[in-house]
Amino acid sequence: MLKKAFIIVALYSIAVTTQAQTKSSFKDWAKTPPMGWNSWDCYGSTVTEAEVKANADYMATNLKKLGWQYVVVDIRWFVENDKAGGYNQTDPRYVMDEYGRFLPYVGRFPSAAGGKGFKALADYIHSKGLKFGIHIMRGIPVEAVKRKLPIKGARGITADQVYSTELQCQWLRDNYTVVADRTGAQEYYDSILELYASWGVDFIKVDDLSRPYHEGEIELIRKAIDKTGRPIVLSTSPGETPIRNAEHIKEHANMWRMVDDVWDIWKDLVHLMNVSKGWYAYSAPGTWPDCDMIPLGRIAIRGERGKDRMTRLTKDEQVSLMTFFTIFRSPLMFGGDLPSNDTFTLSLVSNKDILKMHREGTDVKQLFMENGKMAITSRNSKTGERYLALFNIGDKEMATVTVNLKEFGFDSKYRVKELWTGNYIRGTEANFSQQLAPHSSKVFSISK
Known part of the structure; x- marks a missing residue:
């Protein structure tokens, strides 16, 4: 009897230990702050496959050896008729499969033809020794709800059975809220992460998660990523992430935004510096408060804010931005078009001493x-x-x-x-x- 009790206790201990290890293992995927490029600042919602490849090529040649590795396709890669300088919310034409999962628009991503998704583009980026990422919006597509499309793996549950119009994103209405405790809610997120993992996605930025803070959907996404068996770094957006949720976000995401979008305006950087004061204590290997993308170099080629330009920040301001981002140990996601970099811009992202500080600094304090x-x-x-x-x-x-x-x-x-x-x-x-x-x-x- 005593032996049987000992075995039960031992098995329970192993189960608890395994569960704890699984829960925190995602932190091993970003032991240092992730570094890469994101298409948003320069191409908005209209980036093309050729432009993504050009930035990947530049990174592989000039920056990979310094630790830069992620190439991230930002918002609305699944809309056929989107526009620069905002979003087409009047008559958007979505590309999706029979389960209501968005697919890349082949007019901008030709290698996605035949239902291949981002697999070929991810393979190209991986062949350069880099990692591939995408952006999605929180929730389930409005179009999938209207058409009552089935949720893959949910045994007869359809999209209209897991949604709510409450807390729908106010600035982009492609999706509805997923009600976290509904039958089929976890299966929906499982199904999209399964698809992304099959493409070879290494990084996912999930928008409209933090303001307000959607605890239930964040937990669904964390579980869905872990079920894929693929190390996919999770970035939540936008800010401000509430400081009261700091412990929760640390246990579910690798990086989270502290503020809304930071553009090439000095006051945006000062605001970021002010807000960051509350976040120093929560920066740790695998979990990083995020300063947002780096609005340097050539931006707004087809972006949301302003016209095609080199950053409006002065050289002193650019140095101050990079100094703050790196000593704070924020993730570094360059927002400008990399092939358009001039010598000065390249120097800001290739200084070995600065990047060593960013990579190896600990105990950061204001x-x-x-x-x-x-x-x-x-x-x-x-x-x-x-x-x-x-x-x-x-x-x-x-x-x-x-x-x-x-x-x-x-x-x-x-x-x-x-x-x-x-x-x-x-x-x-x-x-x-x-x-x-x-x-x-x-x-x-x-x-x-």
């Missing part, structure tokens, strides 16, 4: 943000280096930004490297100060 001045620090546990980023986020005047290094163990002699320039200086005082122009920044590694 030291202060006051009177237009900000300081952020992190450390490299492998090398013992201390990273320090100083910002003048004020609009008008030069500012002296000072940090006392004594609390980090540097009270007299220390060595400083300015990471963007590669220049070294010798420090001899505990107070480390820099004069910064408005909207500018500097970032250093400090060692003994």
Whole structure:
């Protein structure tokens, strides 16, 4: 009897341990913040297969060796007659299969012909040593509900039995809400993730999940991804993700947006810096607060905001954006058209010291943000280096930004490297100060 009880306890312990391991294993898929390219900032909802391949080719040649690897097709790849500068919500023509699952429009993605989906495009990107991602909207297609299409694997349940018009996305009405506790709801998400896994998808950005926070659908998506057996990184969008849901999102997604879209406007970056103050404590391997896409280089070729242009941010502002994104350890999703990069733009995404800080920095903390001045620090546990980023986020005047290094163990002699320039200086005082122009920044590694 005692032996039988011991066996039962042992089996229970194994089951609990296995469940815990399964629940957290998705964090192993993004141990460092994901880095890649997303089509939204430059091509909006009209990107083509040729444009995706051109950006993948550039990444493979110029950036892959530095850790850039994801190539992500953003919104509405399944609409035949969408438009630039917004969405066609008057008479959209959707492409979907018999189970109400969206398929790529072959007019923009020719390799999807014959119901092949994104398989051929994913294979092309994988052949470059890169990873492939797509964007979807939360919910179930309105068209599938209207046509009462069957949900694959749901044993007679149809789309009209799992939906609700409540909390439908207000800015894009392609989908209805999936009611999480309805029979067939999990099977619907299982069916679309099964399809994406069969294509070879490595990354999925799910929009309209965070504002308001859709806890039930987030859990359905997490389970559906795990059932595929394929490591698919999960990114939730847009912001602001409520800070009260921080622990929940950490247990279900690899990255989540802190704010709405960040464009090439300085005030967007300052707003992001302010909101990020609440998120430093939740950044950890496998789970990353997301600053949004990087609006640098050539954007809005057929985008949502403005006309075809190189980023409107000044060079100082561009450096400040990249300094903040990297020391904060946000995922890095470049938004500009990579083949259009000039030398300066390429330098912003290829600096080895900056990317090392982004990859290896730990214990990221904001030291202060006051009177237009900000300081952020992190450390490299492998090398013992201390990273320090100083910002003048004020609009008008030069500012002296000072940090006392004594609390980090540097009270007299220390060595400083300015990471963007590669220049070294010798420090001899505990107070480390820099004069910064408005909207500018500097970032250093400090060692003994």
